[in-house]
Amino acid sequence: MALHSRRARKALTVNTDLKLMPLMNIIIALIPMLLLSAVFLEVKVIETSLPRDAGAEAAAASPKLPPLDLAVHVRRAAYIVEGQGLEPRVLPRRGTGLPDSTTMLQLTEILRAGAATRPGTVEVRIVAEARTHYQEIVSLMDAARAAGLPNAALEGSSSEGV
Numbered sequence: 001m002a003l004h005s006r007r008a009r010k011a012l013t014v015n016t017d018l019k020l021m022p023l024m025n026i027i028i029a030l031i032p033m034l035l036l037s038a039v040f041l042e043v044k045v046i047e048t049s050l051p052r053d054a055g056a057e058a059a060a061a062s063p064k065l066p067p068l069d070l071a072v073h074v075r076r077a078a079y080i081v082e083g084q085g086l087e088p089r090v091l092p093r094r095g096t097g098l099p100d101s102t103t104m105l106q107l108t109e110i111l112r113a114g115a116a117t118r119p120g121t122v123e124v125r126i127v128a129e130a131r132t133h134y135q136e137i138v139s140l141m142d143a144a145r146a147a148g149l150p151n152a153a154l155e156g157s158s159s160e161g162v
Contacts, residue, residue, distance in 0.1 A: 111147035
């Protein structure tokens with residue numbers, strides 16, 4: 001009977017050592033994989049403003065000349081630059097891709113000439129359709145800044161004109 005109780009005691013003994021090495025190996029392998037799969041983006045900010053309320057602005061001050069309300073409409077085949085008291089100017093648009101540098105220089109000159117008709121004009125509205133590429137909008141904002149119009153407001157348009 002004594003022999004039987006010794007065997008029973010040995011059978012009841014449980015190994016309580018924790019085997020952490022396999023868990024540590026998995027964690028060591030996962031950390032580099034997670035770091036390599038992370039996406040690091042450079043975030044940039046483009047200053048924009050909402051379209052101004054013409055009614056509130058007119059009530060606040062009544063200038064001699066009405067505001068220019070300069071706008072660049074992005075259509076399927078052309079850019080249309082128009083403003084209060086200005087004849088609309090049409091620049092052909094090259095497909096749906098990004099505008100070339102010649103078109104952007106022409107647009108800058110048109111905007112500069114339009115802004116020169118009303119000194120103090122610093123705003124331009126960019127009226128873009130939903131399918132317009134963001135890079136094209138950024139290029140239009142750059143052209144407006146180069147023309148001396150730092151306040152570019154972005155508006156959406158659903159029209160399918162020109």
